[in-house]
Amino acid sequence: xxxxxxxxxxxxxxxxxxxxxxxxxxxxxxxxxxxxxxxxxxxxxxxxxxxxxxxxxxxxxxxxxxxxxxxxxxxxxxxxxxxxxxxxxxxxxxxxxxxxxxxxxxxxxxxxxxxxxxxxxxxxxxxxxxxxxxxxxxxxxxxxxxxxxxxxxxxxxxxxxxxxxxxxxxxxxxxxxxxxxxxxxxxxxxxxxxxxxxxxxxxxxxxxxxxxxxxxxxxxxxxxxxxxxxxxxxxxxxxxxxxxxxxxxxxxxxxxxxxxxxxxxxxxxxxxxxxxxxxxxxxxxxxxxxxxxxxxxxxxxxxxxxxxxxxxxxxxxxxxxxxxxxxxxxxxxxxxxxxxxxxxxxxxxxxxxxxxxxxxxxxxxxxxxxxxxxxxxxxxxxxxxxxxxxxxxxxxxxxxxxxxxxxxxxxxxxxxxxxxxxxxxxxxxxxxxxxxxxxxxxxxxxxxxxxxxxxxxxxxxxxxxxxxxxxxxxxxxxxxxxxxxxxxxxxxxxxxxxxxxxxxxxxxxxxxxxxxxxxxxxxxxxxxxxxxxxx
Amino acid sequence: xxxxxxxxxxxxxxxxxxxxxxxxxxxxxxxxxxxxxxxxxxxxxxxxxxxxxxxxxxxxxxxxxxxxxxxxxxxxxxxxxxxxxxxxxxxxxxxxxxxxxxxxxxxxxxxxxxxxxxxxxxxxxxxxxxxxxxxxxxxxxxxxxxxxxxxxxxxxxxxxxxxxxxxxxxxxxxxxxxxxxxxxxxxxxxxxxxxxxxxxxxxxxxxxxxxxxxxxxxxxxxxxxxxxxxxxxxxxxxxxxxxxxxxxxxxxxxxxxxxxxxxxxxxxxxxxxxxxxxxxxxxxxxxxxxxxxxxxxxxxxxxxxxxxxxxxxxxxxxxxxxxxxxxxxxxxxxxxxxxxxxxxxxxxxxxxxxxxxxxxxxxxxxxxxxxxxxxxxxxxxxxxxxxxxxxxxxxxxxxxxxxxxxxxxxxxxxx
Numbered sequence: 001x002x003x004x005x006x007x008x009x010x011x012x013x014x015x016x017x018x019x020x021x022x023x024x025x026x027x028x029x030x031x032x033x034x035x036x037x038x039x040x041x042x043x044x045x046x047x048x049x050x051x052x053x054x055x056x057x058x059x060x061x062x063x064x065x066x067x068x069x070x071x072x073x074x075x076x077x078x079x080x081x082x083x084x085x086x087x088x089x090x091x092x093x094x095x096x097x098x099x100x101x102x103x104x105x106x107x108x109x110x111x112x113x114x115x116x117x118x119x120x121x122x123x124x125x126x127x128x129x130x131x132x133x134x135x136x137x138x139x140x141x142x143x144x145x146x147x148x149x150x151x152x153x154x155x156x157x158x159x160x161x162x163x164x165x166x167x168x169x170x171x172x173x174x175x176x177x178x179x180x181x182x183x184x185x186x187x188x189x190x191x192x193x194x195x196x197x198x199x200x201x202x203x204x205x206x207x208x209x210x211x212x213x214x215x216x217x218x219x220x221x222x223x224x225x226x227x228x229x230x231x232x233x234x235x236x237x238x239x240x241x242x243x244x245x246x247x248x249x250x251x252x253x254x255x256x257x258x259x260x261x262x263x264x265x266x267x268x269x270x271x272x273x274x275x276x277x278x279x280x281x282x283x284x285x286x287x288x289x290x291x292x293x294x295x296x297x298x299x300x301x302x303x304x305x306x307x308x309x310x311x312x313x314x315x316x317x318x319x320x321x322x323x324x325x326x327x328x329x330x331x332x333x334x335x336x337x338x339x340x341x342x343x344x345x346x347x348x349x350x351x352x353x354x355x356x357x358x359x360x361x362x363x364x365x366x367x368x369x370x371x372x373x374x375x376x377x378x379x380x381x382x383x384x385x386x387x388x389x390x391x392x393x394x395x396x397x398x399x400x401x402x403x404x405x406x407x408x409x410x411x412x413x414x415x416x417x418x419x420x421x422x423x424x425x426x427x428x429x430x431x432x433x434x435x436x437x438x439x440x441x442x443x444x445x446x447x448x449x450x451x452x453x454x455x456x457x458x459x460x461x462x463x464x465x466x467x468x469x470x471x472x473x474x475x476x477x478x479x480x481x482x483x484x485x486x487x488x489x490x491x492x493x494x495x496x497x498x499x500x501x502x503x504x505x506x507x508x509x510x511x512x513x514x515x516x517x518x519x520x521x522x523x524x525x526x527x528x529x530x531x532x533x534x535x
Numbered sequence: 536x537x538x539x540x541x542x543x544x545x546x547x548x549x550x551x552x553x554x555x556x557x558x559x560x561x562x563x564x565x566x567x568x569x570x571x572x573x574x575x576x577x578x579x580x581x582x583x584x585x586x587x588x589x590x591x592x593x594x595x596x597x598x599x600x601x602x603x604x605x606x607x608x609x610x611x612x613x614x615x616x617x618x619x620x621x622x623x624x625x626x627x628x629x630x631x632x633x634x635x636x637x638x639x640x641x642x643x644x645x646x647x648x649x650x651x652x653x654x655x656x657x658x659x660x661x662x663x664x665x666x667x668x669x670x671x672x673x674x675x676x677x678x679x680x681x682x683x684x685x686x687x688x689x690x691x692x693x694x695x696x697x698x699x700x701x702x703x704x705x706x707x708x709x710x711x712x713x714x715x716x717x718x719x720x721x722x723x724x725x726x727x728x729x730x731x732x733x734x735x736x737x738x739x740x741x742x743x744x745x746x747x748x749x750x751x752x753x754x755x756x757x758x759x760x761x762x763x764x765x766x767x768x769x770x771x772x773x774x775x776x777x778x779x780x781x782x783x784x785x786x787x788x789x790x791x792x793x794x795x796x797x798x799x800x801x802x803x804x805x806x807x808x809x810x811x812x813x814x815x816x817x818x819x820x821x822x823x824x825x826x827x828x829x830x831x832x833x834x835x836x837x838x839x840x841x842x843x844x845x846x847x848x849x850x851x852x853x854x855x856x857x858x859x860x861x862x863x864x865x866x867x868x869x870x871x872x873x874x875x876x877x878x879x880x881x882x883x884x885x886x887x888x889x890x891x892x893x894x895x896x897x898x899x900x901x902x903x904x905x906x907x908x909x910x911x912x913x914x915x916x917x918x919x920x921x922x923x924x925x926x927x928x929x930x931x932x933x934x935x936x937x938x939x940x941x942x943x944x945x946x947x948x949x950x
Contacts, residue, residue: 451570451786454723464717472719505811508570508850 004264011268018275022284022312029351030308033392034399037302043293054294059286063294064381067319070131071381077124081117082151085158089114090267108230114162115237118155125152139318139341143277150273153266161259162238167202167245167252179224190217191225199232200242202252281315285382288313292383298374302388310389311348313382316341320376320386329369337366340376340386347393360402365529367394368404405528409495414470417490421527435523436516437488443481445509450474452503452513458496469493473503473513480516489524497521539565539807541950542826542839544814544865545853547572548939549845549921551797552624555631556947557843558804565837566801567809567828571851572922576936577651577782578756578789580625580639582660583613584646584933589888593658597646597937610926613934615903616941624944625937629661635796636761638664648673650753650781652690654698658933663789665756665763669779672751678705680749681781682742684713686720689783690755709745714738722788725757729766739773746774756780756787761795809835813852814865819914841916843946844868844897844905845939846923853923854895861895866917868897869908871925889931896925902949903942918946 001009043051057063062079065072088096088110096110097103105111129148132140165171172195176188183191193207194217221229232239245251273279291306320340321327330338337343337359346363349355355363367390376386398407409417436442453459453472462468470491471479479487488494494517503513539562543554546568554566582597586604594600598618605614616624629639641647641661648656650669662670672679681692692708699706713720714737715728728734746752752770758780759766770778782789801808812829823840846853846865854870855862861872872895873879879892898906899919907913920942922929929935 449575449786450721451574454721454786454791459721460724460727462718463715466718506570506574508574510569 007268011271014272015274022275022280026305026308029311030304032351033307034396051293055290055292058289058294058383064383068131070127074124074127074131077120081120084117104228106229108234111230112234115235118159119237122155136318139321144316147278150266150270154270157259157263157266159238159241161263162235163241164252164255164259166200166232166239167242168256169201169203170253172201187220191220193217194221200239204250278316284309284312285315289383296378298377298385298387310384313384314344315382317381319379319381323375323379325371325373325375326369335362335366337362338369364397364402364404367397368406405525406495408528409490410492414487414491418487421486421489435519436512437480437485437519442516443477443511446477446511447509448474448478451506451508455502455506457500458498469496477511488520494520536836536838539563539839542824542837542842543845545845545847547847547851548936549943552628552940552943553843553845553920553947554801554806556944558806565807565839567812567814569811569813572847573793574790575785576790576793578663579659580661580936581933582937584658586932588928588931591887595646596644597660598644612924612927612938612942615901616945620944621941624940628940631800632796635800637792637796638764640664640667652781652784654695660937665758665767665780668751668777669753669781676703676705677750678748679751679753680707680709680746681753682709682711683755684720685710686718687755689722689787690781707749711741714741722757722783723791726760726788729759730762732769735769736773739770746776752776752778753781756782756789817865841950844919844923845921845943848922863897868905868913870895871898889928893928894926896923898925903946918949920946
């Protein structure tokens with residue numbers, strides 16, 4: 001077993017096993033998220049064709065990355081070059097050779113195209129690097145940079161490999177040993193002279209430049225070599241790169257061996273890493289984009305498997321976190337699971353039972369801070385229906401007894417919470433804190449007219465406000481006026497307030513009702529966070 | 536800065552009326568004000584029912600009462616408006632309300648007695664059509680069912696029947712559970728829920744077993760928010776009896792209904808309303824008035840050639856009091872008030888004479904232009920209307936809405 005065979009076997013094994021593991025994850029995580037509620041009915045033939053068109057437009061034209069022209073250009077160049085390289089070059093034995101009679105990698109158009117595709121890819125990568133550095137640096141992790149580095153390594157080492165092969169006298173000798181067995185010494189010298197001059201091979205010995213010798217070399221080349229070798233000038237990048245190596249250095253054979261190992265090794269590394277981490281995104285994202293059929297809403301038919309797949313399709317591009325409506329809450333609380341990209345990763349770990357308890361609490365909190373505004377779903381370039389994932393996971397977490405502080409609050413009445421919270425060292429509660437709820441000026445205008453309660457849409461939708469909400473807004477204001485702040489912190493009204501501000505806008509006395517309710521809720525959340533041992 | 540013909544300061548009865556009259560005259564109008572008096576209204580439009588206060592004399596003919604009032608109280612704001620102006624003002628005001636779904640009726644030249652949540656009979660001039668069947672029921676002493684709801688604090692049918700048992704023995708009462716709601720009830724939520732015909736049907740079904748031989752059915756005022764006529768007639772159809780409303784204790788929904796009608800109707804007349812904004816700064820010049828409405832980042836600068844001060848008394852925040860004095864909030868106009876604080880209130884809270892502080896307000900000339908400390912006109916194009924005017928106790932005289940609407944009419948006419 002040589003390097004190539006061992007590498008290929010290991011890489012394929014890793015890729016195969018990883019792919020199976022991934023698919024198992026789709027089923028398992030999808031099922032763990034619960035049965036999806038049926039959205040739109042399944043499409044008919046025309047609808048299906050429309051979805052296919054939409055999916056292909058997303059997949060082929062990379063429509064969803066258009067938000068950032070830099071990213072779109074980089075991705076398009078990379079894909080335009082890299083996919084043909086994999087298919088036509090890396091897999092030439094199974095694709096190109098059976099399809100095209102007389103295929104040789106050293107013949108045009110393959111030799112030329114390989115350089116062209118490689119150039120596309122190499123040009124795309126710096127753009128992607130720049131985009132990540134400028135817009136997404138704070139969201140980026142090691143694997144994001146590693147993926148770029150491995151692809152770049154494969155491409156650049158490929159060019160160097162070809163470049164050294166062009167210069168390699170060793171390769172020339174191997175070929176002539178095989179195909180020039182009966183050659184006269186003069187013929188061999190003429191051929192060498194011709195190849196040194198026309199194809200850039202670097203020989204240590206002095207070679208004649210007499211026209212008749214070169215003519216003989218050209219004839220011999222036409223007879224014996226041209227069937228398998230196009231002029232190396234058509235490998236326009238690799239051939240140009242030979243200028244990087246000074247003529248006095250005779251390292252072509254060593255360089256060829258080195259870069260062969262680097263190129264093949266990195267290609268195997270890429271193949272081996274393919275199912276792991278972000279390396280898998282070209283597969284998962286592609287399938288997800290097709291399954292979403294171009295939709296940016298949350299209305300496509302859902303399936304447990306599709307949910308499992310969606311969880312894998314994240315490319316960690318950071319668009320969702322950049323556009324998250326509650327990113328401000330992340331800045332204040334520091335909980336990374338408020339932002340969709342990190343929340344998705346932790347949700348996956350949670351579904352795999354690999355999430356440590358403190359991160360689990362962060363995930364629950366992040367899930368409940370999300371306002372389900374749909375924005376992440378709309379901007380996701382991988383077409384993930386994030387909104388559906390958040391709603392399903394929130395439901396699953398709640399069913400598993402992890403409803404977060406909002407859920408905790410609803411387990412007891414305001415009176416029970418008052419006893420619980422008042423028995424703790426609550427700092428500001430009931431003291432002379434600086435909050436609105438602590439200042440007499442906030443309430444002294446209140447005449448208990450119930451206007452705030454009368455206009456409150458939360459009270460309006462309740463069948464029985466005292467049962468569902470514990471206290472009405474004006475009752476909360478009254479308790480605060482009496483200094484009974486602890487009595488209000490656990491009131492369901494405080495936790496159900498949508499901060500629509502109708503109460504505050506209608507108060508005839510200018511009491512900042514909504515601001516106070518929000519403050520109480522933040523204070524209650526802070527206390528419960530401390531209770532969970534998180535700062 | 537936006538420039539308007541008129542700036543109306545206040546969004547109570549006087550402010551709304553002044554805005555309406557000015558806009559209907561084709562003037563460009565800006566209006567500011569916060570939630571206030573009108574939101575706590577019973578929905579009745581009183582003209583004048585009691586005079587003199589000390590005698591508690593109730594008048595059936597409000598115009599006869601006005602004659603007596605103008606003779607006895609020459610400083611009363613009603614002395615600044617003629618009967619003719621009052622009639623035109625009320626006509627214009629109720630026509631506008633009618634166009635926006637709030638039907639009003641009354642008897643020409645006569646006050647009508649109407650039932651209150653306390654069971655008393657209140658003399659008023661114009662009342663919402665939804666209350667009119669109650670007047671007929673009371674006047675014929677017809678057998679009537681009064682319905683109230685478990686959890687609604689603003690009206691007790693039993694209390695009404697108890698108070699009225701001698702003069703209206705045929706009152707029956709029923710307390711029912713309001714369909715779809717439990718616990719403490721709030722009139723606005725109930726009124727909105729009545730927009731659903733299915734809810735009305737449920738309500739009628741619950742009430743029907745109690746109707747028996749009753750000829751009328753009375754409800755707390757919760758019958759719809761913007762569609763009161765339709766709700767009322769649907770209930771009448773379902774119950775097979777004339778139905779009426781009794782206003783609940785404030786805040787009832789009569790106030791929000793009025794405000795909603797203006798919210799719908801005034802912008803359509805081209806009025807720019809700055810809701811929930813009080814005037815925080817005012818400056819006068821020969822050209823007009825510069826105002827800052829609201830505070831902080833949401834404040835707005837407004838310029839107007841004329842202004843109407845309809846900012847109300849204490850609840851409307853037109854007047855402010857510290858421990859020694861009463862101030863006018865926008866221009867710091869001189870306020871007529873008792874000499875010292877000891878004279879603000881009488882010892883008895885329910886003293887039939889009322890309290891001196893309830894007559895505090897600003898002085899004006901014949902055209903309702905506020906006067907400065909020297910008794911001269913403060914600014915030729917500043918007028919005042921409504922509760923902020925001195926020498927009237929609208930609560931005890933039962934003249935609040937009428938006075939507000941009539942003085943607003945006069946103020947606009949004098950611009």
